[in-house]
Amino acid sequence: MTGNERSSAVPETSPVLSARALHKSYRGGLLRKRQHVLRGVDFDLYPGQVVGLIGENGSGKSTLMKILVGALAPDSGTVTHAGRIGYCPQAPLLYPRLTCDEHFDLFARAYGMTTHAAAESRQALYEELGFTRYARTRAERLSGGTLAKLNLGLALMADPELLLLDEPYAGFDWDTYQKFWVLVGRRRAVGRAVLIISHFVVDEDRFDRILAIADGQAAPR
Template identity: 55%
Template sequence: MNTTILEANEIHKSYTKGVWPRRRRLEVLSGASLRVANGEIVGLVGENGSGKSTLMKVLVGDLQADDGSIDRAGSFGYCPQTPVLYERLTCDEHIDLFGAAHGLSVGEIERARRGAYDSLDFAHFADTWVQDLSGGTRSKLNLALAMLHDPDLLFLDEPYAGFDWDTYLKFWELTARRRDAGSGLLIISHFIVDEDRFDRIYDLIDGRIVER
């Protein structure tokens, strides 16, 4: 029996743009609602600028909604669309830092490190500074950091932008394994070719969510 681990109801969010006297409000979310249960991969799809990242930021608590409610159960990880990394730290140092921040033991950090390097195949960059990494490897590290603490719920904002084909396939193997182990995943995607990879898909249209 799947239980709901994320439920968002009637989320509203506007941005204020421009400076006075040409200040105006841009309403991005106008009552968006969705739910994610454990053991499912849910897609969030929409045009550029439709508000997918805004909705995800609201769901993880990075942005405050103007209205609506969010209920989350258990731990979660978030992979933002733009990697948030430290240029002068190596991959290993990122894993140590994020592992410690999540309260993992040394042994747990080592296991998480091996898991991340093996599943996404970037162990050879363990000692490389982020400033010297390619965009695709930065994305791998960004994704690895979101999953380090084995969260119940994963929020991934276009996680495979920049991945080569092999890594892209590895990504879907990894997400399927997590789903089968009981995690819930919400993944922002553009590609219609990914449709079969999702258990359910939500379209974000005119600020509201429509389930396919």
């Protein structure tokens, strides 16, 4: 299955990710007034689905993503998920003096992967994303595009059931953008779920659903 082919599978009974009545607010400004960012966000993500989440700057997209991955607590509401999570943050969280190989080794240990499984996954990702020649290059010497590839590769390494991506293709050239969607299509075909946050969506036919965040809520577009 290629990256722009839709899955014909009917969603399973149990979603891999559920968000219910999520609220989040912050105090800001000179008067320290409470600003409501999320006002009761609800949505489900099922195995084999690719869902896009869009919204303007300041709409709450990144706040929602942080809540979904457990990096930020909501004021109220619940998040439940099943299986492993792979997270690709908008700004790569990498160690400047570690090479790409060393990053993969570090994350493999965190995921509890065997040496053999880690080596196979790492090599496949190098080849699929096209940055094998940078395996022994420190992160501080990588271009922005290659850093984005490493960031995505680390999220994909353990073959998670749920993949959460925040602006994943920022910095990709056209060739890498196409490779990205091939990877997403393969994951959809084997029942993996993918949530992609972006400022806007260009290739709408690549998604099963698109949700827009506005006024603190997520609604189908």
